[in-house]
Amino acid sequence: MPFVILAILAALPLTGLSSYAMHLVILVVMWSVVGMAWNLLGGYCGQVSFGHAAYFGVGAYTAGILYTKMAISPWWGVPLSIPVVALFSFFLGYIVLRLRGPFFALATLASGEVMRVTAENLVDFTGGTLGIMIQERTWVEKTWYYYIILLVATVTFVLVKKLAESKLGYYFVAIREDQDAAESMGINTTLYKTLALCISGCLTGAAGAFYMNYMGYIDPNVVFALHDISIITIMIVMVGGVATYWGPVVGAVIMVLLAEWIRSIPGLGTAHYTFFGILLIIIIIFLPNGIVGDFPKLKRLLKLQKA
Amino acid sequence: MTSAQIEVLLQTLISGILLGGLYALIGLGMTLIMGVMKIINLAHGELMMVAMYIAYWMFVLFHVDPYLSVFIAAPVMFFLGVMIQKFLINPVLRVESILPENQVILTVGIGMVLSNLATMFFTSDYRSTPVGYATDALYLSDYWKSSPIELSLSVPWSVSFVFAVIITIALWFFLSKTDTGKSIRATAQDPEAALLMGVNIKLMRVITFGLGSGLVGAAGCLLLPIYYLFPALGGQFTLIAFVITILGRLGSAMGAIIGGLVLGVFESLTATYIGMGWAPVGRFVMFIACLVFLPGGVASLLRKKRFGA
Incomplete structure (x- = not known):
């Protein structure tokens, strides 16, 4: 099944889709990466982060600053953002992971905002609110951008799947279900939570670095945005399905298409957040485990896996 | 320190405390719900x-002073909060x-x-209420001619502060003296025990959410004459x-008041001595430092003192 989907996705640019359709597909794949990364930390490890924009933005700024300060291709940002974000999430995790539940949510939310305000104020380093612009785009065609993000997405998907099915994944779920019980069973909760955060952060950061290359322009209000990045990430996973492999992908397809569709309706252009909000409320009340999670057959499979 | 420096410091502290009073009111609603x-x-x-x-349109359409709108907006917000809950x-x-x-x-x-509905209906323009007293201020030298330093007290800020204090005292009376208030506090302490004592927790939760919304609604009205208004302000x-x-x-009313004042003063100090843009960073540095070094909040310091530990 995954190979069939991968083959279809790999053949997609050959069907001669318009540039706009390719743009949407690229956005869907990029958001799936961020969603899957969030899902590892939020869905499996149970640490609901409201600040994934921090990792996304640090990744994007790593690529951008490499370009402006070191004058090398921002594509180096995709691999190089991984150690940078790993270090960053390690330090951040040291502070925020000692908190639980709502406190963790608040602290992560604050961390995203701190990064935004810091990036706005460190004008010499980040360019402040002017942002960073890449003068020459690598390709005009979208095909290569698509293959690069598809590669990142494939790696993310396999990594999350392998992790979730390994011993580590069971540790994560144990921490989600009951942290004290996990601790008393001899699981080093701090270590594994940090691990989950670092992996999740790195994947998000890689997506951020790709965003810098693809869009060619970033500023603090774009990449460190609370609603446009952090909350959308949560929505993607909530709509698709928490702690499912395909949930974030389904969620990304729905969210990106929904956003584009609402934007295209005349007179409703600015209202997409109202629809997002209502969708989120409906999903939480009626489908708390998302579209994939409450899909009866998959739910049974999930239960078998957990048992 | 020269007298000019003392003047700046005192002025910063005054504006910090005035700001803190409003912050405390915003925080009280949150802490109650939490x-x-x-x-x-x-x-x-x-x-x-x-x-x-609500207060803005009351002022524009019916010329109701924002301070009077407290009595309109707060009940409306109470109702909205009840509905949400x-x-x-x-x-x-x-x-x-x-x-x-x-x-x-x-x-x-x-x-x-x-916030999106507000953007749709009211556009994302920045608005402010052109009240007549917006720039009025009291000066120390008007009252004490030979004062070595000059301090000023903005009228709308001070009125808002006084209102905030009155509302806070009223809330304290409500929570500690009335039956409903006591039931709310019991629900906060231990919902199951409260249920056994015959408290209708469901009703208390609804009332609490309404109360929290009403408090923040009142804070909004008080903030309107001294701040500007746009849909993304939330x-x-x-x-x-x-x-x-x-x-x-969390959940401590006294803590929220102290927290509000501390934050107001701290932000004011950051804005004066480091720069306006850094005030939000100062806010979060303080937040993270508090989580790491003082997880029980400022209130835990007070308790330590009381027990002499």
Whole structure:
């Protein structure tokens, strides 16, 4: 099944889709990466982060600053953002992971905002609110951008799947279900939570670095945005399905298409957040485990896996 | 320090305390909801934004002073809060899901709808209420001719501060002297025990959410004459509210008041001595430092002192 989907996705640019359709597909794949990364930390490890924009933005700024300060291709940002974000999430995790539940949510939310305000104020380093612009785009065609993000997405998907099915994944779920019980069973909760955060952060950061290359322009209000990045990430996973492999992908397809569709309706252009909000409320009340999670057959499979 | 420097410092402290009074009111609503419901209300700032728009339109259409709008906007917000709790949050408390944070994410959704609707109906223009007394101020030298330093006290800021203090005292009376208030506090302490004592917890939760919304609505009206208004203003005040709540202690009213004052003074100091743009960073540095070094909040320091430990 995954190979069939991968083959279809790999053949997609050959069907001669318009540039706009390719743009949407690229956005869907990029958001799936961020969603899957969030899902590892939020869905499996149970640490609901409201600040994934921090990792996304640090990744994007790593690529951008490499370009402006070191004058090398921002594509180096995709691999190089991984150690940078790993270090960053390690330090951040040291502070925020000692908190639980709502406190963790608040602290992560604050961390995203701190990064935004810091990036706005460190004008010499980040360019402040002017942002960073890449003068020459690598390709005009979208095909290569698509293959690069598809590669990142494939790696993310396999990594999350392998992790979730390994011993580590069971540790994560144990921490989600009951942290004290996990601790008393001899699981080093701090270590594994940090691990989950670092992996999740790195994947998000890689997506951020790709965003810098693809869009060619970033500023603090774009990449460190609370609603446009952090909350959308949560929505993607909530709509698709928490702690499912395909949930974030389904969620990304729905969210990106929904956003584009609402934007295209005349007179409703600015209202997409109202629809997002209502969708989120409906999903939480009626489908708390998302579209994939409450899909009866998959739910049974999930239960078998957990048992 | 020269007298000019002392003047700047004192002036900064005064504006910090005045700002802190309003912050305390915003934080009180949040801390009340957090104490009773055990959830963070991430739509808190958006509720305040709605109240500010009510007060704004009352002023523009009917020339009602924003300070009088407190008595209109706060009940409206109370009602809105009751509705949100009854029809949106209570159903979610019943559904089973993997993540317990569902209710928090739900409030995010509510906040998104509110701020987006405000953008649609009122556009994203910055607005301010042109009240006649907006720039009035009292000067120290008017009262004490030979004063070595010059301090000023902005009239709208001071009036807002006084209003905030009055509302806070009224809330304290309500929570400690009335039956409903006591029931709310009992629900916050131990819902099951309160239930056994015959407290209608469901009703208390509804009232609490309404009360929290009403408080932040009142804070919005008080803030209107001294601030400007735009639909996206909510997020920033939600953040302020929870920084205050963490600074104080969760669910502690006294903590929220102290937290609000500390944050107001600290922000004012950062703005004066480091730079305007850094004030929000100062806010969060303080927040994180508080989480790491003082997890019980400022209130835990007080308790230590009381027991002499």
